[in-house]
Amino acid sequence: MAMSLPVIATNWSGPTEYLTEENSYLLPVDRMSEVMEGPFKGHLWAEPSVNKLRGLMRHVMSNVEEAKAKGRKAREDMTNKFSPEIVAAIVTDHIQNILNNIS
Template sequence: MSEVKEGPFEGHQWAEPSVDKLRVLMRHVMSNPYEAKVKGNRGRDDMVQKFTPEVVTEFVANQIEIIFDEQRRT
């Protein structure tokens, strides 16, 4: 982990990528294309279910509504 020194994420911790680990993983993908395809499809499905503009917009709108409701009660 390394600390971000500047920008909007200053002070946060980010993972440092490992080139050696990436090399191992990429070789595994090349040796196991069916497994990679299954994982890729699962990842895509997850992104579509959780992070499409419509899903994110609904989440943000709900959060704003909660904030407004809290403000009205005070």
């Protein structure tokens, strides 16, 4: 996204904080399955739609200008909302709020 490239990603969990219809291609989830082992045991794993992925990849290749526009929007969003300076300010504010509530 930071490189102005179109992104196709699963519409689930953390990425939904920064992926939007305007800045990316959201891949629908076919089903959820439970992680059965390892450190994420008991959590849910999103299984994206392989058919929808094929369709989105074809769409991107057939609609190059639209994909470029989404890529530009993605970079704009990353720069304006998630740059290191902006994220550092958010973290600093949260820490300051915690410290203020302790005293």
